[in-house]
Amino acid sequence: MSSLIASTRFSVLDRSRTREGHPPAEALRDTVRLAREVEALGYHRFWVAEHHGVPGVAGSAPTVLAAAVAAATSTIRVGTGGVMLPNHQPLVVAEQFGVLESLHPGRIDMGLGRSVGFTDGVRKALGRDKHAAADFAEQLAELLGWFEGTSPTGVRARPAEGLRVPPFVLALNQGAAIAAEAGLPLVIGDLRDREKMQRGIDTYRAAFRPSPWAQSPYVIVSGTIAVAPTAEEAHRLLIPEAWSMAHARTHGTFPPLPPAERVESLPMTARERGFYESGLTGHLAGTEDQVADALETLLKETGAQEVLVTTSTYDRTALLDSYRRLARIFTT
Numbered sequence: 001m002s003s004l005i006a007s008t009r010f011s012v013l014d015r016s017r018t019r020e021g022h023p024p025a026e027a028l029r030d031t032v033r034l035a036r037e038v039e040a041l042g043y044h045r046f047w048v049a050e051h052h053g054v055p056g057v058a059g060s061a062p063t064v065l066a067a068a069v070a071a072a073t074s075t076i077r078v079g080t081g082g083v084m085l086p087n088h089q090p091l092v093v094a095e096q097f098g099v100l101e102s103l104h105p106g107r108i109d110m111g112l113g114r115s116v117g118f119t120d121g122v123r124k125a126l127g128r129d130k131h132a133a134a135d136f137a138e139q140l141a142e143l144l145g146w147f148e149g150t151s152p153t154g155v156r157a158r159p160a161e162g163l164r165v166p167p168f169v170l171a172l173n174q175g176a177a178i179a180a181e182a183g184l185p186l187v188i189g190d191l192r193d194r195e196k197m198q199r200g201i202d203t204y205r206a207a208f209r210p211s212p213w214a215q216s217p218y219v220i221v222s223g224t225i226a227v228a229p230t231a232e233e234a235h236r237l238l239i240p241e242a243w244s245m246a247h248a249r250t251h252g253t254f255p256p257l258p259p260a261e262r263v264e265s266l267p268m269t270a271r272e273r274g275f276y277e278s279g280l281t282g283h284l285a286g287t288e289d290q291v292a293d294a295l296e297t298l299l300k301e302t303g304a305q306e307v308l309v310t311t312s313t314y315d316r317t318a319l320l321d322s323y324r325r326l327a328r329i330f331t332t
Helices: 022-040 062-072 090-103 120-126 132-148 175-182 194-207 231-250 260-264 270-280 288-302 316-331
Strands: 009-014 044-049 077-080 110-113 167-170 186-188 218-225 226-228 284-286 308-309
Touching: 009 022, 009 260, 009 316, 022 044, 022 062, 022 218, 022 316, 062 077, 062 090, 110 308, 120 284, 132 167, 167 175, 175 186, 175 284, 186 194, 194 218, 194 288, 218 288, 226 260, 226 316, 231 260, 231 270, 231 284, 231 316, 284 288, 288 308, 288 316
Parallel strands: 009 044, 009 308, 044 077, 077 110, 110 167, 167 186, 186 218, 218 308, 226 284
Antiparallel strands: none
């Protein structure tokens, strides 16, 4: 193992992807089970996501799911990747994380994003519009103020005030600049567009202003990593998610993950095929040696201190094996 990989933290974001033929509740239980498994493998953090009205994702309430994950584990850090702040009142978010940190002191992370609901219907149901993300910087400052006790309202956030729950900003669009201005750690992806990702990292580092939350820039790069005994088997792990993304781009809805063998037998239009094949490229996939080499290059290019793995696939046994093989790369 290289010294660069050895000095890098590796973490997991599981989006509770639903699977064809399996109920959404099973996806949530799978997430909790995976957290226990990757904790034993030596991963640093385990995060859960927020999606609303999406057939392919069961994780709609990240702080609730994080509570279940934290209760089922004992050492791994637990958090969100992320809570989409424009969907919520900052006070309520502060209260939720205050409860989590009070129950599991020293283990909770507060990953925050600026996305709003994917469709007009979801945004209407949430009481938001597509412009809500424009106020993210102000929402972020208000949220941190509840922990610092600086709200001008005279209201005190209980039990959040005075607690130190590390905040992270997910870099979507202007997220890198906002993270730099606020002096917070940055989570940025995806690995398929390295140039765009590097521009965001460069922007963040150049503009970073130290804060009470972070004295220096901290970069987490996120993306899909698949490790298997052969490159072909690693490639197969990518197929279900690539097809679901292609279906979303061509049909407007993000479906549950199908088995790889079913995808391989599907007829596809030229447009579907284009999105599908694009979805298979740019990830870190291969044998342990191949992925180790790719990780070395990624870390040299980005200078990232941490890698957040976001892999989803239909075959949960193969997914755990991938995480086990990746852990061997950074622990041996």
